[in-house]
Amino acid sequence: MDNQAAPGVASPLPPLSGLLPAEIVESCSLDKSFQGKQIFKWIARGADSFGLMTDLSASLRSHLAKSFRVRSSTIGERLADGDGTVKIALALADGNVVECVLLVDSEGRKTACLSSQVGCPMGCVFCRTGQLGFARNLEASEIVDQFLVLNAEFGPLQNIVFMGMGEPLLNLDAVRKAIAILTHADGLGLSRRRITLSTSGLVEGIRDLADNGPDVRLAVSLTAADPAVRTPLMPITRSNPLPELREALLYYQEKTKDRITLEAVLIGGVNTAPGDVDALRAFIDGLQVTMNLIPWNRVPGMDFKEPTRQELEDFESMLEEKGIQFTQRARRGRGVSGACGQLGTVLKKKSPA
Numbered sequence: 001m002d003n004q005a006a007p008g009v010a011s012p013l014p015p016l017s018g019l020l021p022a023e024i025v026e027s028c029s030l031d032k033s034f035q036g037k038q039i040f041k042w043i044a045r046g047a048d049s050f051g052l053m054t055d056l057s058a059s060l061r062s063h064l065a066k067s068f069r070v071r072s073s074t075i076g077e078r079l080a081d082g083d084g085t086v087k088i089a090l091a092l093a094d095g096n097v098v099e100c101v102l103l104v105d106s107e108g109r110k111t112a113c114l115s116s117q118v119g120c121p122m123g124c125v126f127c128r129t130g131q132l133g134f135a136r137n138l139e140a141s142e143i144v145d146q147f148l149v150l151n152a153e154f155g156p157l158q159n160i161v162f163m164g165m166g167e168p169l170l171n172l173d174a175v176r177k178a179i180a181i182l183t184h185a186d187g188l189g190l191s192r193r194r195i196t197l198s199t200s201g202l203v204e205g206i207r208d209l210a211d212n213g214p215d216v217r218l219a220v221s222l223t224a225a226d227p228a229v230r231t232p233l234m235p236i237t238r239s240n241p242l243p244e245l246r247e248a249l250l251y252y253q254e255k256t257k258d259r260i261t262l263e264a265v266l267i268g269g270v271n272t273a274p275g276d277v278d279a280l281r282a283f284i285d286g287l288q289v290t291m292n293l294i295p296w297n298r299v300p301g302m303d304f305k306e307p308t309r310q311e312l313e314d315f316e317s318m319l320e321e322k323g324i325q326f327t328q329r330a331r332r333g334r335g336v337s338g339a340c341g342q343l344g345t346v347l348k349k350k351s352p353a
Protein backbone atom coordinates (compact mmCIF):
# COMPACT_ATOMS: atom_id res chain seq x y z
CA MET A 1 0.00 0.00 0.00
CA ASP A 2 1.30 3.47 -0.84
CA ASN A 3 2.28 5.91 1.81
CA GLN A 4 -0.21 8.57 0.81
CA ALA A 5 -0.84 11.00 3.63
CA ALA A 6 -4.30 10.94 5.16
CA PRO A 7 -6.19 14.23 4.69
CA GLY A 8 -4.66 16.93 6.85
CA VAL A 9 -1.93 14.64 8.20
CA ALA A 10 1.65 15.64 7.55
CA SER A 11 3.78 13.12 5.73
CA PRO A 12 7.56 13.20 5.83
CA LEU A 13 7.85 11.62 2.40
CA PRO A 14 8.91 13.89 -0.49
CA PRO A 15 6.40 14.20 -3.37
CA LEU A 16 7.33 13.47 -6.99
CA SER A 17 4.65 15.59 -8.68
CA GLY A 18 6.93 18.66 -8.59
CA LEU A 19 9.80 16.97 -10.43
CA LEU A 20 10.77 16.67 -14.10
CA PRO A 21 11.68 13.22 -15.51
CA ALA A 22 15.45 13.61 -15.02
CA GLU A 23 14.90 14.85 -11.46
CA ILE A 24 12.74 11.81 -10.70
CA VAL A 25 15.59 9.57 -11.91
CA GLU A 26 18.01 11.36 -9.62
CA SER A 27 15.76 11.68 -6.55
CA CYS A 28 14.64 8.06 -6.73
CA SER A 29 18.14 6.75 -7.62
CA LEU A 30 16.69 4.90 -10.60
CA ASP A 31 18.92 2.66 -12.71
CA LYS A 32 17.43 3.63 -16.03
CA SER A 33 16.46 7.06 -17.30
CA PHE A 34 13.35 5.77 -19.07
CA GLN A 35 11.90 4.87 -15.65
CA GLY A 36 11.85 8.59 -14.79
CA LYS A 37 9.79 9.20 -17.92
CA GLN A 38 7.45 6.33 -17.07
CA ILE A 39 6.76 7.69 -13.59
CA PHE A 40 6.44 11.26 -14.88
CA LYS A 41 3.90 10.10 -17.46
CA TRP A 42 1.85 8.19 -14.90
CA ILE A 43 1.70 11.22 -12.62
CA ALA A 44 0.67 13.45 -15.54
CA ARG A 45 -2.07 10.96 -16.45
CA GLY A 46 -3.50 11.29 -12.97
CA ALA A 47 -2.10 8.27 -11.12
CA ASP A 48 -2.14 9.20 -7.45
CA SER A 49 -0.47 6.05 -6.12
CA PHE A 50 2.55 4.03 -7.18
CA GLY A 51 0.38 0.91 -7.20
CA LEU A 52 -1.31 2.20 -10.36
CA MET A 53 2.00 2.41 -12.26
CA THR A 54 1.66 -1.05 -13.70
CA ASP A 55 4.57 -0.91 -16.15
CA LEU A 56 7.01 -0.57 -13.24
CA SER A 57 8.27 -3.69 -11.54
CA ALA A 58 6.61 -4.68 -8.27
CA SER A 59 9.88 -4.20 -6.40
CA LEU A 60 10.34 -0.68 -7.79
CA ARG A 61 6.76 0.24 -6.91
CA SER A 62 7.33 -1.05 -3.41
CA HIS A 63 10.59 0.90 -3.07
CA LEU A 64 8.93 4.11 -4.30
CA ALA A 65 5.95 3.73 -1.98
CA LYS A 66 8.23 3.41 1.04
CA SER A 67 10.26 6.50 0.25
CA PHE A 68 8.06 8.94 -1.70
CA ARG A 69 4.58 10.29 -2.19
CA VAL A 70 3.08 10.83 -5.63
CA ARG A 71 1.47 14.16 -4.73
CA SER A 72 2.06 16.57 -1.89
CA SER A 73 -1.59 17.31 -1.12
CA THR A 74 -4.87 15.54 -0.59
CA ILE A 75 -8.35 16.46 -1.77
CA GLY A 76 -10.49 18.19 0.83
CA GLU A 77 -13.80 20.03 0.64
CA ARG A 78 -15.42 20.53 -2.74
CA LEU A 79 -18.27 22.79 -3.80
CA ALA A 80 -20.09 22.69 -7.14
CA ASP A 81 -22.09 25.57 -8.60
CA GLY A 82 -25.03 25.11 -10.97
CA ASP A 83 -23.11 26.94 -13.70
CA GLY A 84 -20.46 24.18 -13.87
CA THR A 85 -17.91 25.85 -11.61
CA VAL A 86 -16.32 23.51 -9.07
CA LYS A 87 -14.08 24.71 -6.25
CA ILE A 88 -11.81 22.16 -4.62
CA ALA A 89 -9.79 22.67 -1.46
CA LEU A 90 -6.50 20.82 -1.20
CA ALA A 91 -5.09 19.97 2.22
CA LEU A 92 -1.34 20.54 2.25
CA ALA A 93 1.07 18.50 4.33
CA ASP A 94 1.62 21.33 6.84
CA GLY A 95 -2.10 21.75 7.53
CA ASN A 96 -2.61 24.75 5.28
CA VAL A 97 -5.39 24.68 2.70
CA VAL A 98 -5.35 26.05 -0.82
CA GLU A 99 -8.17 26.33 -3.33
CA CYS A 100 -8.37 25.70 -7.07
CA VAL A 101 -11.34 26.16 -9.36
CA LEU A 102 -12.72 24.52 -12.50
CA LEU A 103 -14.24 27.15 -14.76
CA VAL A 104 -16.52 26.17 -17.65
CA ASP A 105 -17.45 28.80 -20.21
CA SER A 106 -20.69 29.02 -22.20
CA GLU A 107 -19.18 26.89 -24.97
CA GLY A 108 -18.09 24.16 -22.59
CA ARG A 109 -14.38 25.02 -22.58
CA LYS A 110 -12.78 24.10 -19.29
CA THR A 111 -10.11 26.10 -17.52
CA ALA A 112 -8.18 25.38 -14.34
CA CYS A 113 -7.81 28.43 -12.10
CA LEU A 114 -4.75 27.74 -9.94
CA SER A 115 -3.35 29.31 -6.79
CA SER A 116 0.31 30.17 -6.35
CA GLN A 117 0.41 31.06 -2.64
CA VAL A 118 -1.45 30.25 0.56
CA GLY A 119 -3.22 33.57 1.06
CA CYS A 120 -1.76 36.67 -0.53
CA PRO A 121 0.37 39.54 0.76
CA MET A 122 -0.87 42.12 -1.75
CA GLY A 123 -3.86 43.25 0.30
CA CYS A 124 -6.24 44.33 -2.48
CA VAL A 125 -9.15 45.60 -0.44
CA PHE A 126 -11.86 44.18 -2.71
CA CYS A 127 -10.49 40.61 -2.57
CA ARG A 128 -11.25 38.05 0.10
CA THR A 129 -7.88 36.31 -0.30
CA GLY A 130 -6.10 39.62 0.14
CA GLN A 131 -7.91 40.24 3.40
CA LEU A 132 -6.85 36.89 4.82
CA GLY A 133 -3.16 37.75 4.72
CA PHE A 134 -0.25 35.63 3.61
CA ALA A 135 0.92 32.27 4.94
CA ARG A 136 3.53 31.02 2.48
CA ASN A 137 4.49 30.35 -1.12
CA LEU A 138 3.34 27.10 -2.67
CA GLU A 139 5.86 24.50 -3.80
CA ALA A 140 5.83 23.52 -7.48
CA SER A 141 4.30 20.16 -6.53
CA GLU A 142 1.45 21.92 -4.71
CA ILE A 143 0.71 23.96 -7.85
CA VAL A 144 0.93 20.95 -10.18
CA ASP A 145 -1.32 18.94 -7.86
CA GLN A 146 -4.14 21.45 -8.29
CA PHE A 147 -4.14 20.87 -12.04
CA LEU A 148 -3.78 17.10 -11.69
CA VAL A 149 -6.78 16.91 -9.36
CA LEU A 150 -9.00 19.01 -11.65
CA ASN A 151 -7.77 17.29 -14.80
CA ALA A 152 -8.27 13.78 -13.41
CA GLU A 153 -11.90 14.48 -12.61
CA PHE A 154 -13.00 16.96 -15.25
CA GLY A 155 -10.35 16.74 -17.95
CA PRO A 156 -8.90 16.92 -20.34
CA LEU A 157 -8.37 20.57 -19.44
CA GLN A 158 -6.46 22.68 -21.93
CA ASN A 159 -6.36 26.08 -20.25
CA ILE A 160 -4.77 27.37 -17.08
CA VAL A 161 -5.12 30.75 -15.44
CA PHE A 162 -2.99 31.71 -12.46
CA MET A 163 -5.78 33.80 -10.99
CA GLY A 164 -6.44 31.90 -7.78
CA MET A 165 -4.98 32.69 -4.40
CA GLY A 166 -1.74 34.63 -4.37
CA GLU A 167 0.48 36.80 -6.55
CA PRO A 168 2.26 34.43 -8.96
CA LEU A 169 5.12 36.84 -9.68
CA LEU A 170 6.09 36.66 -5.99
CA ASN A 171 6.54 32.91 -6.37
CA LEU A 172 7.90 32.87 -9.88
CA ASP A 173 10.45 30.07 -9.42
CA ALA A 174 7.79 27.59 -8.30
CA VAL A 175 5.32 28.83 -10.92
CA ARG A 176 7.99 28.44 -13.62
CA LYS A 177 8.74 24.92 -12.45
CA ALA A 178 5.05 23.97 -12.40
CA ILE A 179 4.62 25.34 -15.94
CA ALA A 180 7.68 23.40 -17.10
CA ILE A 181 6.13 20.21 -15.71
CA LEU A 182 2.64 20.81 -17.08
CA THR A 183 3.93 21.67 -20.57
CA HIS A 184 6.56 18.91 -20.75
CA ALA A 185 6.21 16.75 -23.86
CA ASP A 186 6.62 13.53 -21.85
CA GLY A 187 3.65 14.44 -19.70
CA LEU A 188 0.59 16.55 -20.37
CA GLY A 189 2.30 18.67 -23.01
CA LEU A 190 0.01 21.66 -22.47
CA SER A 191 0.55 24.68 -24.68
CA ARG A 192 2.18 27.69 -22.98
CA ARG A 193 -0.09 29.88 -25.08
CA ARG A 194 -3.06 28.47 -23.18
CA ILE A 195 -1.60 29.50 -19.85
CA THR A 196 -2.31 32.97 -18.46
CA LEU A 197 -0.43 34.45 -15.55
CA SER A 198 -2.27 37.26 -13.81
CA THR A 199 -0.37 39.78 -11.69
CA SER A 200 -1.44 42.70 -9.56
CA GLY A 201 1.29 44.71 -11.31
CA LEU A 202 4.73 43.85 -9.94
CA VAL A 203 7.12 45.81 -12.13
CA GLU A 204 10.22 43.74 -11.42
CA GLY A 205 8.37 40.46 -12.00
CA ILE A 206 6.92 41.64 -15.33
CA ARG A 207 10.42 42.58 -16.53
CA ASP A 208 11.76 39.23 -15.30
CA LEU A 209 9.01 37.43 -17.20
CA ALA A 210 9.77 39.45 -20.35
CA ASP A 211 13.49 38.61 -20.09
CA ASN A 212 13.39 35.03 -18.90
CA GLY A 213 9.95 33.60 -19.70
CA PRO A 214 8.12 31.35 -19.70
CA ASP A 215 6.32 32.51 -22.80
CA VAL A 216 2.81 32.48 -21.34
CA ARG A 217 0.07 35.05 -21.67
CA LEU A 218 0.20 38.00 -19.30
CA ALA A 219 -2.77 39.59 -17.58
CA VAL A 220 -2.50 42.55 -15.24
CA SER A 221 -5.11 43.44 -12.67
CA LEU A 222 -5.21 47.17 -13.32
CA THR A 223 -8.71 47.97 -12.01
CA ALA A 224 -8.05 51.72 -12.14
CA ALA A 225 -5.47 53.85 -13.93
CA ASP A 226 -5.92 56.92 -11.74
CA PRO A 227 -3.50 56.59 -8.80
CA ALA A 228 -5.95 58.37 -6.51
CA VAL A 229 -8.51 55.63 -7.23
CA ARG A 230 -6.15 52.65 -7.51
CA THR A 231 -3.95 53.21 -4.47
CA PRO A 232 -6.68 52.75 -1.86
CA LEU A 233 -7.96 49.67 -3.73
CA MET A 234 -4.58 48.11 -4.50
CA PRO A 235 -1.86 49.18 -2.06
CA ILE A 236 0.79 47.75 -4.40
CA THR A 237 0.38 51.02 -6.33
CA ARG A 238 2.56 52.76 -3.71
CA SER A 239 5.59 50.53 -4.28
CA ASN A 240 4.90 49.89 -7.97
CA PRO A 241 3.58 53.23 -9.28
CA LEU A 242 1.44 53.31 -12.40
CA PRO A 243 4.03 55.10 -14.61
CA GLU A 244 6.58 52.38 -13.78
CA LEU A 245 3.99 49.67 -14.39
CA ARG A 246 3.23 51.22 -17.76
CA GLU A 247 6.93 51.28 -18.65
CA ALA A 248 7.26 47.62 -17.65
CA LEU A 249 4.30 46.69 -19.86
CA LEU A 250 5.79 48.60 -22.80
CA TYR A 251 9.03 46.69 -22.19
CA TYR A 252 7.13 43.37 -22.01
CA GLN A 253 5.29 44.19 -25.23
CA GLU A 254 8.50 45.14 -27.00
CA LYS A 255 10.26 41.93 -25.93
CA THR A 256 7.42 39.44 -26.46
CA LYS A 257 5.24 41.10 -29.14
CA ASP A 258 2.29 39.76 -27.15
CA ARG A 259 -1.02 41.47 -26.54
CA ILE A 260 -1.56 42.01 -22.82
CA THR A 261 -4.85 41.64 -20.99
CA LEU A 262 -5.70 44.39 -18.52
CA GLU A 263 -8.28 43.30 -15.98
CA ALA A 264 -10.55 45.81 -14.32
CA VAL A 265 -12.57 44.77 -11.31
CA LEU A 266 -15.51 47.16 -11.54
CA ILE A 267 -16.92 48.27 -8.22
CA GLY A 268 -20.20 50.19 -8.02
CA GLY A 269 -19.61 53.93 -7.62
CA VAL A 270 -15.84 53.52 -7.20
CA ASN A 271 -14.07 53.15 -10.54
CA THR A 272 -16.72 53.45 -13.24
CA ALA A 273 -16.87 57.23 -13.82
CA PRO A 274 -15.93 59.06 -17.06
CA GLY A 275 -12.68 60.17 -15.40
CA ASP A 276 -11.76 56.51 -14.84
CA VAL A 277 -12.16 55.81 -18.56
CA ASP A 278 -10.04 58.88 -19.42
CA ALA A 279 -7.30 57.59 -17.11
CA LEU A 280 -7.48 54.14 -18.73
CA ARG A 281 -7.23 55.68 -22.19
CA ALA A 282 -4.11 57.59 -21.19
CA PHE A 283 -2.56 54.53 -19.49
CA ILE A 284 -2.95 52.22 -22.48
CA ASP A 285 -1.64 54.70 -25.02
CA GLY A 286 1.01 52.79 -26.99
CA LEU A 287 0.05 49.42 -25.49
CA GLN A 288 -1.64 46.57 -27.40
CA VAL A 289 -4.17 45.51 -24.80
CA THR A 290 -7.60 44.02 -24.33
CA MET A 291 -9.54 45.08 -21.29
CA ASN A 292 -11.26 42.31 -19.36
CA LEU A 293 -14.08 43.75 -17.28
CA ILE A 294 -14.87 41.86 -14.10
CA PRO A 295 -17.93 43.11 -12.22
CA TRP A 296 -16.99 42.92 -8.55
CA ASN A 297 -18.29 39.81 -6.80
CA ARG A 298 -19.81 40.32 -3.37
CA VAL A 299 -17.68 39.30 -0.41
CA PRO A 300 -19.33 39.12 3.02
CA GLY A 301 -18.14 41.86 5.34
CA MET A 302 -17.01 44.21 2.57
CA ASP A 303 -18.87 47.48 2.09
CA PHE A 304 -18.41 47.71 -1.68
CA LYS A 305 -21.33 47.50 -4.07
CA GLU A 306 -21.63 45.44 -7.21
CA PRO A 307 -21.96 47.72 -10.26
CA THR A 308 -25.51 48.11 -11.53
CA ARG A 309 -26.42 46.94 -15.02
CA GLN A 310 -26.80 50.58 -16.09
CA GLU A 311 -23.39 51.44 -14.66
CA LEU A 312 -21.79 48.58 -16.61
CA GLU A 313 -23.52 49.58 -19.83
CA ASP A 314 -22.46 53.19 -19.44
CA PHE A 315 -18.88 52.15 -18.70
CA GLU A 316 -18.78 49.92 -21.77
CA SER A 317 -20.22 52.71 -23.95
CA MET A 318 -17.50 55.05 -22.73
CA LEU A 319 -14.81 52.44 -23.51
CA GLU A 320 -16.26 52.04 -27.02
CA GLU A 321 -16.24 55.80 -27.53
CA LYS A 322 -12.58 55.89 -26.56
CA GLY A 323 -11.77 52.97 -28.88
CA ILE A 324 -10.75 50.63 -26.06
CA GLN A 325 -11.24 46.90 -26.83
CA PHE A 326 -12.85 44.97 -24.01
CA THR A 327 -14.52 41.73 -23.03
CA GLN A 328 -16.70 41.16 -20.01
CA ARG A 329 -16.02 38.09 -17.92
CA ALA A 330 -19.08 35.94 -17.35
CA ARG A 331 -20.06 35.84 -13.70
CA ARG A 332 -19.46 32.24 -12.79
CA GLY A 333 -18.78 30.42 -9.57
CA ARG A 334 -20.44 32.94 -7.29
CA GLY A 335 -22.64 30.26 -5.75
CA VAL A 336 -19.57 28.52 -4.32
CA SER A 337 -17.49 31.63 -3.57
CA GLY A 338 -15.30 30.50 -6.44
CA ALA A 339 -15.53 33.63 -8.57
CA CYS A 340 -12.79 36.19 -8.97
CA GLY A 341 -11.82 37.73 -5.62
CA GLN A 342 -13.81 35.25 -3.55
CA LEU A 343 -11.27 32.49 -2.79
CA GLY A 344 -10.20 31.77 0.73
CA THR A 345 -13.34 30.54 2.45
CA VAL A 346 -11.62 27.50 3.92
CA LEU A 347 -8.13 28.89 4.30
CA LYS A 348 -6.44 27.98 7.53
CA LYS A 349 -4.14 30.84 8.39
CA LYS A 350 -0.62 30.07 9.46
CA SER A 351 2.33 32.27 10.20
CA PRO A 352 5.19 32.18 7.71
CA ALA A 353 7.81 29.64 8.68
Ligand code: SF4
Nearest residue numbers: 120124127130166200
Ligand atom coordinates in the same frame (compact mmCIF):
# COMPACT_ATOMS: atom_id res chain seq x y z
S1 SF4 B 1 -6.64 40.29 -6.13
FE1 SF4 B 1 -4.95 38.83 -6.44
S2 SF4 B 1 -3.13 40.04 -5.88
FE2 SF4 B 1 -4.89 41.13 -5.02
S3 SF4 B 1 -5.08 40.33 -2.92
FE3 SF4 B 1 -6.44 39.09 -4.24
S4 SF4 B 1 -5.20 37.31 -4.79
FE4 SF4 B 1 -3.80 38.90 -4.05
